[in-house]
Amino acid sequence: MSATYSDRVSRPRVVMAGLFHETHTFVEKTTGLEDFQICCGEEMLACCGDSSPLGAALQAAIQSGWLVLPTVDVRAMPSGLVEDEVVERFWKEFYARASSAFIEGVDGIFVVLHGAMVSESFPDVEGEILSRIRKMPGAETIPLYGVFDLHANFTQLMATNSNGLIAYRKNPHTDGCASAERAFALLNRAQTDRTHIQTYWRHPPIVWPPTGTGTANEPMRSLESMALDLEKRFPEFWSVNVIAGFSYSDTADTGISFTVNTSGDRRDAEAALDQLCQRAWDLREQGNVIDPPASEVIQWAIEHPLPGLNVFAEPSDNIGAGAIGNGTGLLREFLALGVHNAALAMTDPHAVRMLESLTPGDRMTLAFGGQGNRFDQGPVTLLVELVSRSNGNFTIQDKRSHLASASGDHFSMGPCAVVRHAGITILLTSRPTPPMDLAQWTSQGIDPSTFSYLGVKAAVAHRCAYEPIAVRMFSVETPGPCTSRLQSLPYQRITHPIFPLDEGSFSD
Numbered sequence: 473m474s475a476t477y478s479d480r481v482s483r484p485r486v487v488m489a490g491l492f493h494e495t496h497t498f499v500e501k502t503t504g505l506e507d508f509q510i511c512c513g514e515e516m517l518a519c520c521g522d523s524s525p526l527g528a529a530l531q532a533a534i535q536s537g538w539l540v541l542p543t544v545d546v547r548a549m550p551s552g553l554v555e556d557e558v559v560e561r562f563w564k565e566f567y568a569r570a571s572s573a574f575i576e577g578v579d580g581i582f583v584v585l586h587g588a589m590v591s592e593s594f595p596d597v598e599g600e601i602l603s604r605i606r607k608m609p610g611a612e613t614i615p616l617y618g619v620f621d622l623h624a625n626f627t628q629l630m631a632t633n634s635n636g637l638i639a640y641r642k643n644p645h646t647d648g649c650a651s652a653e654r655a656f657a658l659l660n661r662a663q664t665d666r667t668h669i670q671t672y673w674r675h676p677p678i679v680w681p682p683t684g685t686g687t688a689n690e691p692m693r694s695l696e697s698m699a700l701d702l703e704k705r706f707p708e709f710w711s712v713n714v715i716a717g718f719s720y721s722d723t724a725d726t727g728i729s730f731t732v733n734t735s736g737d738r739r740d741a742e743a744a745l746d747q748l749c750q751r752a753w754d755l756r757e758q759g760n761v762i763d764p765p766a767s768e769v770i771q772w773a774i775e776h777p778l779p780g781l782n783v784f785a786e787p788s789d790n791i792g793a794g795a796i797g798n799g800t801g802l803l804r805e806f807l808a809l810g811v812h813n814a815a816l817a818m819t820d821p822h823a824v825r826m827l828e829s830l831t832p833g834d835r836m837t838l839a840f841g842g843q844g845n846r847f848d849q850g851p852v853t854l855l856v857e858l859v860s861r862s863n864g865n866f867t868i869q870d871k872r873s874h875l876a877s878a879s880g881d882h883f884s885m886g887p888c889a890v891v892r893h894a895g896i897t898i899l900l901t902s903r904p905t906p907p908m909d910l911a912q913w914t915s916q917g918i919d920p921s922t923f924s925y926l927g928v929k930a931a932v933a934h935r936c937a938y939e940p941i942a943v944r945m946f947s948v949e950t951p952g953p954c955t956s957r958l959q960s961l962p963y964q965r966i967t968h969p970i971f972p973l974d975e976g977s978f979s980d
Contacts, residue, residue: 483537483538483539484537484538484539484579484580484663485538485539485541485573485577485578485579485580486533486538486539486540486541486578486579486580486581486582486659487541487543487569487570487573487574487578487580487581487582488516488526488529488530488533488540488541488542488543488581488582488583488584489542489543489544489545489562489566489570489581489582489583489584490516490526490544490545490546490547490583490584490585491545491546491547491562491583491584491585491586491589491597491598491601492545492546492547492548492584492585492586492589492621492878493508493546493547493548493550493551493554493558493586493588493589493597494550494586494588494589494621494623494718494721494793494794495550495551495552495553495554495588495589495590495591495721495794496550496551496552496720496721496793496794496795496953496954497552497553497590497720497721497722497723498720498722498953498961498962499551499552499794499795499796499953500552500844500846501551501552501796501844502552502553502554502555502592503548503551503552503553503554503555503558504555504557504558505555505557505558505561507548507551508546508547508548508558509545509546509547509548510544510545510546510561510565511544511545512543512544512545512565512569513542513543513544513569514542515542516530516542516543516544516545517530517540517542519545519880520534522880522881523648523649523868523871523872523873523876523877523880523881524584524648524649524876524877524878524879524880525584525619525648525649525651525652525877526545526584526652527649527880528648528649528650528652528653529582529584529619529652529653529655529656530542532652532653532656532657532660533582533656536656536657536660538579538580538660541569541570541573541578542569543565543566543569543570544562544565544566544569545584546558546561546562546565547878549791549878549879549903549904549906550791550792550793550794550906551794551904552794553590553591553592554589554590554591554592554597555591555592556591556592556593556594558591559591559593559594559597559600559601562601563601563604566601566605567608570605570608570611571608571609574608574609574610574611574614575609575610577610578610578614579614579615579663580614580615580616580617580659580662580663581605581611581614581615581616581617581618582616582617582618582655582656582659583602583616583617583618583619583637584618584619584620584652585598585618585619585620585621585624585637586598586620586621586623586624587620587621587623587624587625587626587630587639587715588621588623588624588625588717588718588721590721590722590723595723595724595965596625596627596629596630596723596725598620598624598627598630599627599628599629599630599633600629602616602629602630602633602634603629603632603633605633606633615635615636615659615662615663615668616633616634616635616636617634617635617636617637617638617655617656617658617659617662618634618636618637618638618655619637619638619639619640619648619651619652619654619655620637620638620639620640621639621640621645622639622640622641622642622643622645622685622687622714622715622716623643623682623685623715623716623717623718624639624715624717624718625715625717625718625721625723625725625726625727625729626673626675626713626715626725626729626731627673627725628673628725630671630673631671631672631673631731632671634671635662635668635669635670635671635733636655636658636659636662636669636671636710636711636733637655637671637713637731637733638651638654638655638658638711638713638733639651639713639714639715639731640877641687641696641699641714642687643685643686643687643692643716643932643933644686644873644874644908644932644933644934644935644936645874645877645933646872646873646874646877646936647872648872648874648876648877648878649872649877654711658710658711658733661710667735668735669710669733669734669735670733670734670735670738671731671732671733672731672732672734672738672741672742672745673729673730673731673745674729674730674731674745674746674748674749675725675727675728675729675730676727676728676729676749676752676753677727677967677969677970677971677978678727678728678752678753678756678759678970678971679717679719679726679727679728679958679966679970679971679972679973680716680717680719680727680728680759680760680761681719681760681761681787681931681954681955681956681958682716682718682719682787682790682793682931682932682954682956683761683763683787683931683932683947683956684758684759684760684761684956685716685717685759685932686932686935689758690755690758690759691751691752691755691756691758691759692714692716692759694751694755695714695748695751695752695755696714698714698747698748698751699712699713699714699730699748700712702732702744702747702748706734706736706740706744708734708735708736708737708740709732709733709734709736709740709741709744710733710734710735711731711732711733712730712731712732712733712744712748713730713731713732713733714728714730714748715728715729715730715731716728717729718793719958719961720793720794720953720954720961722961722963722964722965722966723965723966724965724966724967725967726963726965726966726967727966727970728752728759730745730748730749730752732744732745756971756972760971760972761947761956762949762956762957763787763947763948763949763956764948764949765948765949766784766786766801766802766805766948766949766950767805767808767809769784769946769948770784770805770806770809770811770925770948771809773925773944773946774809774811778943778944779943780924780942780943780944781920781921781922781923781924781925781926781938781941781942781943781944782924782925782926782942782943782944782946783926783927783928783934783938783942783944783945783946784802784925784926784927784928784946784947784948785927785928785929785930785931785934785945785946785947785948786799786801786802786927786928786929786930786947786948786949786950786952787930787931787947787949787952787954787955787956788801788847788949788950788951788952788953788954788955788956789801789802789929789950789952789953789954790929790930790931790952790954791819791904791905791906791907791929791930792874792906792908792930792931792933793931793954794953794954795904795929795952795953795954796819796844796845796904797817797818797819797901797904797905797929798818798819798820798840798841798842798843798844798845798848799818799841799842799845799847799848799929799950799951799952800818800841800842800848800849800850800851800852801848801849801950801951801952802816802927802948802950803816803818803841803852803896803898803927804849804852805950806896806925806927807852807894807896811895811896811924811925812894812895812896812924813895813922813923813924813925814895814896814897814923814924814925814926814927815896815897815898815899815913815918815920815923815925815926815927816896816898816899816926816927816928816929817898817899817900817901817905817907817912817913817927817928817929818840818841818898818899818900818901818929819900819901819902819903819904819905820840820841820843820900820901820902821886821887821901821902821903822840822843823838823839823840823841823889823900824861824886824887824888824889824900824901824902825887826838827858827861827889827891827900828861830858831858832858832859832860832861833857833858834857834858835855835856835857835858836855836856836858837853837854837855837856838853838854838855838856838891839851839852839853840852840854840898840900845952845953847951847952847953847955848951848952849951854893855893856891856892856893856898857891857892857893858889858890858891859890859891859892859897860889860890860916860917861887861888861889861890862887862888862915862916863884863886863887863888864884864885864886864887864888864901864902864903864905864915865882865883865884865885865915866882866883866884866885866909866911866912866914866915867881867882867911867915868880868881868882868883868909868911869909869910869911869914870908870909870910870936870937872936873908873909873936873937874906874908874933874936875906875908875909875933876909878906883905883909883911884903885901885902885903885905885912886901886902886903887902888900888901888902888916890916890918897918897923899912899913899916899918906929906930906933906934907928907929907930907934907937907938908930908933908934908936908937909937910937910938910941920938920941921941926938931947931954958972958973959972959973
């Protein structure tokens with residue numbers, strides 16, 4: 473997007489960038505450049521107006537009359553520790569495009585972040601990048617705003633090197649675009665009013681598993697309500713953010729935190745943070761959710777039948793939190809209990825390749841699932857019938873979904889195969905695919921509402937897709953890297969004492 477001289481004089485200029493990855497540090501496989509989608513310069517403008525936060529922010533900037541200076545967008549689905557070359561590639565592309573713009577003069581910087589990105593050398597990637605930006609000539613005092621995921625592990629470095637980073641307020645993340653629009657509106661307000669705001673941050677000693685962070689339930693429901701009330705009571709609070717944290721990134725700042733973006737007195741912000749931290753502490757037990765064993769729940773559902781779909785979520789293999797999604801725990805329970813008219817999806821590119829020579833209706837003995845997963849028993853070997861194969865591409869149905877906020881309007885599962893064994897339908901995908909949109913199934917010619925039992929590898933984000941078609945929803949415990957039993961994870965960097973890891977160290 474080239475700019476004329478009159479553009480530079482009459483229109484405010486904003487440098488825009490995206491860096492989005494939720495890092496699970498307890499899974500074995502690292503995440504390299506090949507796993508990321510990278511768009512540079514004007515390529516970024518192609519997503520303007522799509523269902524991603526970056527698309528919403530770009531559209532808001534243009535509609536507000538800003539001249540957009542796109543730099544780089546680097547994003548990937550949740551997965552393991554990020555290789556350092558990804559961070560340096562982002563920085564190389566950003567610096568090359570932003571350095572001259574800062575010297576010429578810009579009016580704002582807007583970033584789309586996750587907030588829980590960890591690389592080999594940087595446990596706080598976002599804080600590292602923001603501090604580098606602040607050190608660039610001409611960028612020291614430019615208003616820096618942006619949007620980030622509710623499951624960030626926010627840090628003091630992020631607070632110090634930004635003005636108005638705004639968190640999603642909903643989990644499932646149906647408000648990714650709305651949050652980006654809200655964040656850009658604050659940058660626009662800062663430009664119009666010439667107002668400077670600061671960020672104050674607080675991290676109480678609490679870490680919750682994702683199962684405890686749904687905003688329709690306690691404790692997040694009360695905390696989000698309290699944040700909105702504080703914004704109403706204090707007009708100088710531009711935003712009060714409840715940040716649930718991401719328990720599977722092992723860092724010094726892992727866990728829940730709060731920020732206040734304010735143009736007012738520091739003491740008011742600190743008092744508000746005190747109130748939020750105390751409320752979180754009072755509700756800490758409600759966020760420490762432990763699921764019942766899958767075998768018990770499935771058996772109960774069998775003994776208490778209802779016509780319609782029973783959905784069993786296994787948070788321990790939550791693809792949306794970085795699990796590969798090839799755990800066999802739930803499938804083994806389906807087999808052991810003899811359920812019929814059941815289905816689940818699983819990641820296994822090798823199994824998909826093994827089925828390439830078959831035509832629909834052919835059968836073969838196939839070993840699949842459990843590979844490269846130290847939490848699992850290993851592959852399941854079954855005689856399966858091939859139902860269908862596909863390229864795995866689909867258009868996301870729910871444009872406000874958790875998946876759309878991460879991927880835009882389209883997603884690719886990679887080559888897929890649908891197989892069937894003894895009344896159980898299994899969708900094998902080549903790429904980990906968070907079960908956040910029904911198009912995962914309908915794109916394969918399957919109506920998920922016709923099953924009696926369906927397994928999903930998720931914690932909370934599946935609810936928007938499956939609640940409308942389910943008669944009952946369950947959350948069950950199976951082996952996996954995203955266990956809600958946080959005490960079982962080998963934390964090395966997390967700050968102690970922290971609840972619930974050191975529950976005995978606290979006294980009210």
